[in-house]
Amino acid sequence: MTASLPTALVTGASRGIGRAIALRLANSHEILAVARSTTELDTLASEIDARGGRCRPIALDVTDGDAVARTLGGQAVDVLVNNAGVGALKPFLELAPEEWRRMVDVNLNALYHVTRAVLPGMVERGRGDVVNIGSIAGRSAFVGGSCYAATKWAVMAFTESLMLEVRDAGVRVSVVMPGSVATHFGSGQAKDWNLLPEDVAESVAHIVAAPPEVLIHRLEVRALSPKRPRRR
Template structure:
């Protein structure tokens, strides 16, 4: 069975992606929380799948190198991300640095660890969870939106570099998703996407025929005026 590595797999979108791909892949689940990863691995095992949990801070280049270099994976889902959404003058240097490290620099560390094997085998799929903020702007998004714009540039450039080696690069850009990613708002959010909706989109990309590449996929809830049916 092919192997899929999912970062930020302990909760939210990453957890949903790991559970969805476990039907067709052995899972390597990466996140900082060892307890939550083990709970995910146990859940996947109860459903008949296989999941290896690797507690890891993806912003730590040395730790990523030690844990992932040379690991043979068929699918890499770069999902780990954080968002501190506030006006620029309220952002602290630590908040700025952390978002850039998790949302962008970690893409280099993790992808650099497993991509050489994909290129050598002339097969593989790198999937990156972006955001519609990667092509738009909003108040409070000076850093977050900037990281997601950077993700788009990274992904398209990488796609052009490795496509002739048989390696696919795709970006899934969700709209608002009902997770604990950002603080709850007073307004109704019953219309938002579920993590499972994003996971289904990733599964669709991974299942495309070998000669077909869907490079960008934007996923939105139908309407903020219509609750999910």
């Protein structure tokens, strides 16, 4: 009989960093891939299946607390990767109210909804990993980041506070803080020295693979140098 794989739930899994994380963790986990785009989730699931892995796509708006509780509550999740995020990077006086609300809803409130749905099961079983995808913006201010950076500072505080609350229950809580990543995120354009989504995915895999009694709580990942193109 084939042993069952541990389960990893990845939000924002349809593209970019989330997709890379889902593909990387599929080497050792059954993936619950969460995003709003059914088409992109189905494509991801097909790719994981073709590689011999297992993936269950879940179309879900993670800002809808009731829907998250109904869909994810009670799921036996071993690894939760809170990756879903959005960014409207522009000066404060150009930032529309709906852009502000959207960033707070996706980058912060969804963190509560999803974690609250699956964390009780981890605590009950006495094990689990919660990995939040933050940003170096979570400790560095920049022009155009009045809301985005604020949400990432909040992610840092949430992560450390939660870690202190549940570490004695056997649940590890970590944050990965990438520098600039070559994705479609935000309004900027990727540079030839940017990190790749796969670089962030390797960092998540490193955290999850740590020995059971070891906690890698905070991991900052940067490109080696913005002065030269990276070697691919």
